[in-house]
Amino acid sequence: MRSLALALRRHPEWMVAAVLVVAVVTIGLINPVFWQPANIFSLLRASVITGILALAVLLVMLSGGIDVSFPAFAIAAMYLTVRAMVAWGFDGVLLPFAMATAIGIGLGLVNAAFVHYLRMIPLIVTLGTGTAVRGFILGVVGTSQINIDQMPPLLINFARQDLFTVTQADGSPAGLSAMVLLYAVIALLVHLMLRHTMMGRSIYALGGGEEAARRVGFNTRRTTFFIYGLAGALAGFAGLLHGAMIWTANPRDMVGLELDVIAAVVLGGASIFGGRGSVIGTMLGVLTLVVITNSLIILGVDTTWQRVVVGLIVIAATAATAWRDRKRIA
Amino acid sequence: MTAITRRLRRLDTNLLQLVLLTVLIFAGMAALNPDRFLRPYVFESITFIAPELGLLAIAMMVAMLTGGIDLSVIGIANLACILAGLFFHAVGAPRGPDLVNLSWPLVAAGIGIALGTGLVAGAINGLLITRLRVTPILATIGTGQVFTGICLVLTGGPAVVGFPRLWGQIGNGTAFGIAVPLIVFLVVAGLVWFILSRTAFGINLALIGTNARAAAFAGLRTGRTVFLSYVLTGGLASIAGILLSGRTNAAKSDYGVSYLLQAVLIAVLAGTNPAGGRGSVPGIILALVALMLLSSGLQMMRFSNFLVDLIWGGFLLLSIALAAWRNRVR
Numbered sequence: 001m002r003s004l005a006l007a008l009r010r011h012p013e014w015m016v017a018a019v020l021v022v023a024v025v026t027i028g029l030i031n032p033v034f035w036q037p038a039n040i041f042s043l044l045r046a047s048v049i050t051g052i053l054a055l056a057v058l059l060v061m062l063s064g065g066i067d068v069s070f071p072a073f074a075i076a077a078m079y080l081t082v083r084a085m086v087a088w089g090f091d092g093v094l095l096p097f098a099m100a101t102a103i104g105i106g107l108g109l110v111n112a113a114f115v116h117y118l119r120m121i122p123l124i125v126t127l128g129t130g131t132a133v134r135g136f137i138l139g140v141v142g143t144s145q146i147n148i149d150q151m152p153p154l155l156i157n158f159a160r161q162d163l164f165t166v167t168q169a170d171g172s173p174a175g176l177s178a179m180v181l182l183y184a185v186i187a188l189l190v191h192l193m194l195r196h197t198m199m200g201r202s203i204y205a206l207g208g209g210e211e212a213a214r215r216v217g218f219n220t221r222r223t224t225f226f227i228y229g230l231a232g233a234l235a236g237f238a239g240l241l242h243g244a245m246i247w248t249a250n251p252r253d254m255v256g257l258e259l260d261v262i263a264a265v266v267l268g269g270a271s272i273f274g275g276r277g278s279v280i281g282t283m284l285g286v287l288t289l290v291v292i293t294n295s296l297i298i299l300g301v302d303t304t305w306q307r308v309v310v311g312l313i314v315i316a317a318t319a320a321t322a323w324r325d326r327k328r329i330a
Numbered sequence: 331m332t333a334i335t336r337r338l339r340r341l342d343t344n345l346l347q348l349v350l351l352t353v354l355i356f357a358g359m360a361a362l363n364p365d366r367f368l369r370p371y372v373f374e375s376i377t378f379i380a381p382e383l384g385l386l387a388i389a390m391m392v393a394m395l396t397g398g399i400d401l402s403v404i405g406i407a408n409l410a411c412i413l414a415g416l417f418f419h420a421v422g423a424p425r426g427p428d429l430v431n432l433s434w435p436l437v438a439a440g441i442g443i444a445l446g447t448g449l450v451a452g453a454i455n456g457l458l459i460t461r462l463r464v465t466p467i468l469a470t471i472g473t474g475q476v477f478t479g480i481c482l483v484l485t486g487g488p489a490v491v492g493f494p495r496l497w498g499q500i501g502n503g504t505a506f507g508i509a510v511p512l513i514v515f516l517v518v519a520g521l522v523w524f525i526l527s528r529t530a531f532g533i534n535l536a537l538i539g540t541n542a543r544a545a546a547f548a549g550l551r552t553g554r555t556v557f558l559s560y561v562l563t564g565g566l567a568s569i570a571g572i573l574l575s576g577r578t579n580a581a582k583s584d585y586g587v588s589y590l591l592q593a594v595l596i597a598v599l600a601g602t603n604p605a606g607g608r609g610s611v612p613g614i615i616l617a618l619v620a621l622m623l624l625s626s627g628l629q630m631m632r633f634s635n636f637l638v639d640l641i642w643g644g645f646l647l648l649s650i651a652l653a654a655w656r657n658r659v660r
Contacts, residue, residue, distance in 0.1 A: 135642070
C-alpha cells in the first residue's frame with residue numbers, strides 16, 4: 001500500500017490513465033458501438049472545450065486556489081464578441097478570438113487583484129465575480145440567443161474544419177475536428193510554460209507555500225496576476241470557440257459547467273492544496289470524464305444519472321488524492 | 331447614560347457597521363420608492379421569504395467557522411423536501427383532498443424524513459472531510475452533485491408538486507399574526523446562537539477554526555467536533571428545504587440555486603471569516619435584513635433578476651474589500 005501511494009505521488013498520471021483504460025475497455029465490451037470512429041472522434045471533439053477550461057482551472061489549482069468564475073467569463077467573452085461582430089457586420093477569425101481572449105484576460109485580472117491585494121479566498125472571490133459577470137451579461141447586454149442564421153459565417157467555417165475524414169464500415173464518413181489539434185497545441189504550450197520557464201516554476205512554488213515562494217525570491221504578485229490573467233485568457237478563448245463549434249451564442253450556456261471541469265482536473269491528479277498537478281494528467285482526466293459521461297447513453301443508463309456519476313467521480317478522485325497526500329497534511 | 335455608552339462600546343464594531351448598513355439601505359430604498367417601499371406588505375413578504383435564506387446563511391457560517399465551506403446545502407435542501415414530498419405522495423395520494431388533508435402524524439413523519447436526510451447528508455460530508463481528509467470545498471462540490479443527481483433520478487426532472495396543508499402551514503401560515511417561517515427561523519437561530527456561544531462545542535469550533543493545530547495540541551477531539559458541525563449544517567439546510575417547499579408547495583432538483591451565492595454573501599458580509607474562527611448568528615440576521623431590504627427595494631424599482639444577481643455579486647466583492655480594510659485598521 002505504501003509503495004502504491006509513493007508511486008502515485010511520483011506519477012499521478014498513471015492512476016487516471018489506468019482509470020481511462022479500464023473505462024474504455026469496459027464500455028467497449030458492453031457496447032462495441034463505442035469503437036466506431038464517429039464515436040471516438042465525437043468524444044475527442046467533446047473534450048476540446050472542457051479541456052481548455054480545465055487547463056485554466058489547473059493553473060489556479062496549482063497555485064492553491066480554486067476558480068468557479070470561468071464559465072461566466074467564457075460566456076461573457078463569447079457573447080460580447082459575437083454581439084459586437086453582428087452589430088458591426090464584421091466577420092473573421094483572428095480578431096474575434098483576440099477580442100474574446102482580451103476580455104478574458106481583463107476579467108481574470110480582476111480576480112487576481114482581489115486574491116492578491118485583498119487576501120480573500122479564491123473560491124469566494126470567483127463566486128462573486130462569476131455571478132456579477134453573468135448578471136451583467138444577462139441583465140445589461142441581453143438575454144437573446146444568437147442563432148446559426150446570424151452567426152458570422154467565417155467563424156463557423158473555421159470551427160467546422162476537419163483534420164481528416166475516414167469512411168466507416170457502413171459507408172458514412174466520420175471527420176476528426178481540427179479543433180482537437182488546436183486544443184493539443186494550447187495544452188503543449190501550457191505544459192512547456194509550466195515545466196520549462198521561470199514563471200512555471202513560480203506557479204508551483206506559490207502553490208507549495210506563498211511565504212516560502214516569496215522568501216526564495218519569486219515575485220508572488222506578478223505570478224498571481226499571470227495565473228489569473230492566463231486562466232481568464234483560456235476561458236475567453238474557449239468561450240468563443242464553444243460558440244463557433246455549436247453555431248450559437250447563448251448567454252445562458254455553460255451553467256454548472258464549472259463542476260464538470262473541476263471534476264476533470266482533480267481526477268487528473270491535481271491537488272487543491274496547490275503545487276501538484278500536470279497538463280498530461282489534466283488532459284487524461286478530461287478525456288476520462290468525457291468518455292464516462294458521454295457513454296452513459298450507449299451503456300443504456302438514463303441520462304439523469306449523469307450528475308450522480310460526476311459527483312461520485314469528484315468524491316473518489318479527491319479521496320484518492322487526499323489519501324496520496326495524507327502525510328503532507330498530518 | 332454612561333451605562334449605555336459603555337454597553338455600546340462593548341458591542342462588536344462589525345455589528346455596528348452592519349446596523350449602519352441596514353439603516354442606510356432602508357433609508358435609501360425608502361427615499362427612492364417613497365410610495366411603494368414603506369408599506370406593511372413589503373415587510374410582511376420579507377418575513378416569509380427571508381427565513382429559508384437565513385437558515386442557509388447560518389449553515390454556511392457554521393461550516394466557515396472551522397475554515398471550511400458547504401457547497402452542498404442547496405442539494406441537501408432539495409433532496410430533503412423531495413424525499414418528504416415523494417413520501418407524502420406514496421402514503422397519501424399524488425393529488426387531491428387525500429394529499430391536502432394528510433393527518434398530522436404523517437406530516438410529522440415527513441418532517442422527520444426531511445430532517446433525517448439533512449443530518450445523514452451532513453454526516454456524509456463530515457465523514458469525507460474528517461475521516462478521508464478531503465478538502466471541504468471539493469468534498470461538498472462532489473456530494474452536492476450527488477445529492478442533486480439523486481433528486482434528478484428520483485423525479486426525472488419535473489417538480490414534485492403538491493404538499494399536505496399542514497406542511498404548507500410551515501412555509502406559508504401565520505401564528506399570532508407572525509409568519510410561521512419567521513418563528514421557525516428565530517427559534518432555530520436562537521438555538522444555534524446558544525450552541526455556538528454558550529456551549530463547549532461552539533467554543534471548540536471557533537478555536538479549531540482559529541488554529542486547528544493548537545486545538546489538537548490542547549487535547550480537543552477536533553475530528554469529532556468538525557464532523558458534528560457538518561451534521562448541524564446539513565440539518566439546517568434541510569430545515570431551509572422544508573420552509574422553501576412549504577412556501578412554494580413544490581420541490582425540484584434545481585430550486586434555490588441562486589441561494590448558494592447569497593448564503594455565502596450574507597455569511598461574509600456578516601463578518602464571518604471564511605478562513606475560520608469568526609462568525610456570529612446576530613451578524614447573520616443583520617446582514618440578512620440588510621440584503622432582503624436591498625433586494626426587495628431593487629425589485630420594486632423593476633430591476634430584472636439578472637441585474638439583482640449583478641448587484642449581489644458586486645456586493646460580495648465590496649464586502650470582501652470592506653473586510654480587508656477593516657482588518658488592515660486593526
